[in-house]
Amino acid sequence: MLQQETKYPLLHVDWVVVLLYLVLLTCGWLSICGATHELGDTNFFDWEVRTGKQLVWIGCALSLAFVILMTNDKHYDTLAGLFYWGMVVVLVITPFVAKDIKGSRSWVNLGFCNIQPAEFAKCATALAVAKLINQYGFTLSDMRNFAKAAGLILLPMGLIVMQKETGSALVYLAFFLMFYREGMPGCILFTAVAAVAYFVVGIRFSETELPGTLSSVGEFAVLIMIWLFSLGMVCVYAPRTGFVRIFLPLGLGAVGGALAFSRWIVPFDVSWVLLLLCIGMSLYMVWQSLGQRAVRWLLIAVFTLGSTAFLYTADFALNRVLEPHQRLRIQVLLGMNEDDRGAGYNVNQSKIAIGSGGLEGKGFMNGTQTKLKYVPEQDTDFIFCTVGEEQGFMGSAGVLSLFLLLILRLIYLSERQSSTFGRVYGYSVMSILLFHVFINIGMVMGLTPVIGIPLPFFSYGGSSLWGFTLMLFIFLRIDAGRKRRL
Amino acid sequence: MSVSTNRFEVRKFVIGGVAIAIVVVYMVRLFTLQLWSDDYKKNADSNAFRKDIQYPSRGLILDRKGRILVYNEPSYNIMVVMHEQRGVDTLDFCETIGITREDYEKRMTDIKDPAKNPGYSRYTPQLFMAQIPAQEFSLFREKLFRFRGFSIEKRSTRQYTGAIGAHILGDVAEISQKELEEDSDHYYKSGDYIGKLGVERSYEKQLRGVKGMRIMLRDVHGRTQGHYQDGRYDTQAVPGKNLTLGLDKDLQELAERLLTGKLGAIVALEPQTGEVLCMASAPTYDPRIMVGRDRGKNHQRLSADKMRPLLNRAIMGTYPPGSTFKITQALVGLQEGIIDPQISFPCSHGFNYKGLHVGCHGHASPINLVPAIGTSCNSYFCWNLYRMLSNKRKYGSVQAAMTKWKDYMVAMGYGYKLGIDLPGERRGMIPNAPYYDKAYKGSWNGLTVISIAIGQGEVTATPLQIANLAATVANRGYYMVPHVVHSIQDGELDPLYRTKKYTGVDRRWYDYAVAGMRKAVIDGTCRGANLPGIEVCGKTGTAQNRGHDHSVFMGFAPMNEPRIAVAVYVENGGFGNVYGVPIGALIIEQYLNGKLSEASQKKAEHFQNMHIKYGDYER
Known part of the structure; x- marks a missing residue:
């Protein structure tokens, strides 16, 4: 029985994922047709054009998928370490053998094609981390274990940063979503999200004045957020302590009173009131922790004080630490700088392309913005523009839905894994996929920073396609063999 | 393992929720980009097209x-x-x-x-x-x-x-x-x-x-x-x-030549169609200076000119019609039964009644319709209008009589724009009862307004309206709205220019007007228009105004098969027969014969060189 199952893994493959994979692949290839098609040129199958090449990459990817499904899934666990360290070596060597392409040294020339090792390192890292967490007695709440796992992720990440591929490196942050599933305290994730929120709001509205006062909207709003988040954390981690009953009305009264005073009597910077409130709250919490000997009070106090400190350092960092072009990018992203010809050009053009699609789009290969090359990198990082322009809202919403279905299906498949190895690996694949979709589609719609990472299965290029195929089908192979492990 | 895993299993909902939330936010973003406004679409079009x-x-x-x-x-x-x-x-x-x-x-x-x-x-x-x-x-x-x-x-x-x-x-x-x-x-x-x-x-x-x-x-x-x-x-x-x-290039050339050195207008119409055969307004300018980069400069210079060369006097100049207007008075009187062709009125060097005197030149008296038109007797037409306006039995009041009179004038093309296919046409002025009620505070009668009988007083008309009167008489009772364009390639002319407009006066009364106008040419005021071989009908006008009188002529020819109706206005030209009649005759001759006789050519040259000195007053 067991032997038969390993002999015929195709019988147990999750066909929903395979189907979604094939549909996305087809949509992707058609989008490349639309993006690269030039007027009067209709031969998509020529090796000389990108559509023809992409067909070859797709063919290779499908063969790769088939080969993976035919392998013995026991090997993944055992070979994970070797694969990982092999990739690390490759990543170390890469910058020395790679040619400089637009400032990045990440492409290795194999003679017949160029390969980006970073795309495959994700898969290796996922396997290695899965193997690590799968070890008996491993818990992420153990700081040493957590450091080990984080180290496995940060090593390739750092190596990729050295290749000047910051975008690909940031993808490794996706592993923290998997860590969260595996027991990393939610407050870490929450703190990270909160930090992003503070940064965006604080910087974006730093120069807007709150009506009737002398304070900036950004500073005010972030302090309000810190106050509310702190109260929320107290609710979750130290309920029933009367803390909220003191500080919620106190805060409301102080802020209301300050706003009224500033509005009708003497205008002043009301942020000071909030700042004092937050500091007061932290001191109260420290005093509580001393009295009750409870670490959680101290941690919340650290969160509140840390958040406040972060607010005042972010502004400093933006203006003093970052290079002018980096600052400009951030300002453009936050809509503070309408630089439609410079840094904002790509995003502006891609928004125009998507926006001009309307409900039903302009029709396959009828997109004018993409065809006339208004959108840069339209067949790689900005491929989603073509979908938006040519297939309209229906098409682009459809593609988004397909990705969502695939992600939800991967969560479902991961949860049904009998082994921690399978589950961790599944969540890693899912997280990386989600991160790519989140950043890439958000980027073309002007919602997330322009980080040059491809849209899985859509963007032109073999490395990315093979990397995702490898990752996904290894998981499908593990999933197909899950029953044997029971 | 399983204990800790189970504790965190609920987190799959958080992670799934995050994924769903991201997609929902992105869908909303797609919606706002693609469906909310078409700004992006317009932007794209201006990009790519x-x-x-x-x-x-x-x-x-x-x-x-x-x-x-x-x-x-x-x-x-x-x-x-x-x-x-x-x-x-x-x-x-x-x-x-x-x-x-x-x-x-x-x-x-x-x-x-x-x-x-x-x-x-x-x-x-x-x-x-x-x-x-x-x-x-x-x-x-x-x-x-x-x-x-x-x-x-x-x-x-x-x-x-x-x-x-x-x-x-x-x-x-x-x-x-x-x-x-x-x-x-x-x-x-x-x-x-x-x-x-x-x-x-x-x-x-x-x-x-x-x-x-x-x-x-x-x-x-x-x-x-x-x-x-x-x-x-x-x-x-x-x-x-x-x-x-409808313009005849040669005729237009002659008309403009004849007006050299004068202010005024010449309009010639083809009576059956209402087509404008020529329309000259003096002073004029060379249209070739309105081309190219100097247009602005030249246009400005012409606008500033005191003699107002940009004004098309033929349709924008409103003048007292003078004696040409007597034809309309006769026709109204005949149609209303106020006069008949045989009735005679006395003229003792003018119209004298209740202490009012309207002067006239010397001629036989009493006088009936046809010779009255021929000699342009002021008295006859004053009697005519006075009898109409004071006929309370027929009309009830002077106001009602005035309204009747005004309706005829409007039907004959006065007081409103005729509707020629040129921009800027003026309507002229035909007073009505409320106008006089206001002007004289309700207290007025036929004598108060008697000067309108001879085309003076409040009445004004454009040269085009006078030419149209000549065409109406030529047609014996109707006119076609005057128009400049004969035909449009692959197109239809406005039906307005294809409809006969009847004046409400019977054809038989027009025959008397024709006879009167013919008499004026044979032995009356228009003798200068008596062309050999052409039966010309005409009527002079001497329109009084602030300065020297305007010289006016109105006529048509030939009498029985009219092919041209013409009106000539020469500002401050004096009596109608000084400028109006000879110029009108030259126009008729040129059009009907296609050329001028040698004698006429000399005459044309003579009039071309007759320049009138104009003062600086506003016109």
């Missing part, structure tokens, strides 16, 4: 014999794309097209000024300078490659075959801001040409044709990448239609 406008050739204007009056000549516009215009040697540029540095700067500023150039875009060609003549243009074309961002657009300018007909033909010029705002179809773009005066304006739609448009795809570098959708949405330019005018 370059609309090449194909200008149609404007229709030609021909005279009634098919001779060309107005045609097209190629000229060139200099266009500039501001976005691409960089590093141009301004000095060289200005020298090549012959403008000053300041002029260059001003043009550049004007292009960017949204108030002056509403459709401004940095990325599309904007008009820098219009109508470069061919010789300056060739130098510019040689150097064009040096002037980045500049390009040439081929257009055409109007040209005139002769110096005549400025008021009728009109001209074209760049569309004004006001006209752009009034263009509800949004057909015109800033820099387009539009008819400004004359038939160029009134037949603008037919003459201009329809612009075509080629939608070209333009890539990010501004290079053309072929037709959008293989030209499916391109439209072809439709050439403008040719206009054939």
Whole structure:
């Protein structure tokens, strides 16, 4: 029985994922047709054009998928370490053998094609981390274990940063979503999200004045957020302590009173009131922790004080630490700088392309913005523009839905894994996929920073396609063999 | 393992929720980008489409014999794309097209000024300078490659075959801001040409044709990448239609020649059709000066001229009709039964009644209708009007009688615009009962307003209205609305110009008016119009006004098969027979015979050289 199952893994493959994979692949290839098609040129199958090449990459990817499904899934666990360290070596060597392409040294020339090792390192890292967490007695709440796992992720990440591929490196942050599933305290994730929120709001509205006062909207709003988040954390981690009953009305009264005073009597910077409130709250919490000997009070106090400190350092960092072009990018992203010809050009053009699609789009290969090359990198990082322009809202919403279905299906498949190895690996694949979709589609719609990472299965290029195929089908192979492990 | 895992299993919902939340936010974003507004779509179109406008050739204007009056000549516009215009040697540029540095700067500023150039875009060609003549243009074309961002657009300018007909033909010029705002179809773009005066304006739609448009795809570098959708949405330019005018070029030339050195107007109509055979207004100007870059300067000079050469006096000048108006009085009186052809009225050097005196010249008395018209007896027509306005038995009140009288005048084409196909026609003035009630505070009678009987007082009319009266008499009771255009290529004339307008006076009464006008020519006031071999009917007029009297003539010929009706107005020309009659006779002779006899040619030369000295008063 067991032997038969390993002999015929195709019988147990999750066909929903395979189907979604094939549909996305087809949509992707058609989008490349639309993006690269030039007027009067209709031969998509020529090796000389990108559509023809992409067909070859797709063919290779499908063969790769088939080969993976035919392998013995026991090997993944055992070979994970070797694969990982092999990739690390490759990543170390890469910058020395790679040619400089637009400032990045990440492409290795194999003679017949160029390969980006970073795309495959994700898969290796996922396997290695899965193997690590799968070890008996491993818990992420153990700081040493957590450091080990984080180290496995940060090593390739750092190596990729050295290749000047910051975008690909940031993808490794996706592993923290998997860590969260595996027991990393939610407050870490929450703190990270909160930090992003503070940064965006604080910087974006730093120069807007709150009506009737002398304070900036950004500073005010972030302090309000810190106050509310702190109260929320107290609710979750130290309920029933009367803390909220003191500080919620106190805060409301102080802020209301300050706003009224500033509005009708003497205008002043009301942020000071909030700042004092937050500091007061932290001191109260420290005093509580001393009295009750409870670490959680101290941690919340650290969160509140840390958040406040972060607010005042972010502004400093933006203006003093970052290079002018980096600052400009951030300002453009936050809509503070309408630089439609410079840094904002790509995003502006891609928004125009998507926006001009309307409900039903302009029709396959009828997109004018993409065809006339208004959108840069339209067949790689900005491929989603073509979908938006040519297939309209229906098409682009459809593609988004397909990705969502695939992600939800991967969560479902991961949860049904009998082994921690399978589950961790599944969540890693899912997280990386989600991160790519989140950043890439958000980027073309002007919602997330322009980080040059491809849209899985859509963007032109073999490395990315093979990397995702490898990752996904290894998981499908593990999933197909899950029953044997029971 | 399983204990800790189970504790965290609920987190799959958090993670799934995050994924769903991201997709929902992105869907909303897609919705706002793609469906909420079409700003992005417009932006995309302006990005990718370059609309090449194909200008149609404007229709030609021909005279009634098919001779060309107005045609097209190629000229060139200099266009500039501001976005691409960089590093141009301004000095060289200005020298090549012959403008000053300041002029260059001003043009550049004007292009960017949204108030002056509403459709401004940095990325599309904007008009820098219009109508470069061919010789300056060739130098510019040689150097064009040096002037980045500049390009040439081929257009055409109007040209005139002769110096005549400025008021009728009109001209074209760049569309004004006001006209752009009034263009509800949004057909015109800033820099387009539009008819400004004359038939160029009134037949603008037919003459201009329809612009075509080629939608070209333009890539990010501004290079053309072929037709959008293989030209499916391109439209072809439709050439403008040719206009054939009723105008006779030779007649128009003569009319303008005869008015040299005078102020006034000559209008000749073809009675059966209402077509304008000639329409001269003096002083006039050479339409050829209204072409090209000097148009603005010349137009300004003409506008400032005290003699007002831009005024088409034939349709815009309102004068007292004088004695020509007596014909209308006779017809109304006959139709209303106030007079009959046999009844005679006394004339003792004028109309004397209840202490009122209207003077007249010496002639036999008493006098009946036909000789009264022939000698232009003031008294006869005063009696006629007085009897009408004081006939309380028939009308009930002077107001009712006045209203009746006014209705006849309006039916004969007075008091309102006739509706000629030229811009700017004036309506003249026919007073009505409420007008006099207001002027005399309700206390007035036939005697108060007696001067309107002889075409003086409050009554005014345009020379066109007088010519129309001649045509009505020639037609014995109806007129066709006068119009300049004979036919439009592949088109129909306005039905207004194809309908007979009856005046409400019977044909038999017109026969008496004709007889009177014939008598005036044979042995009355119009003897100067008695042409050999042509039965001319005429009526003089001597219109009193602030200065010296206007010399007026109205007539038609031949009597029984009228082919031309004419009105002549010479401001301050004195008695009707001084200028009006001989000029009218020359017009009739030229038209009916196709040429002037030797004697007449001498006469024409004589009148051409008779200049009237005009004072400085406002006209």
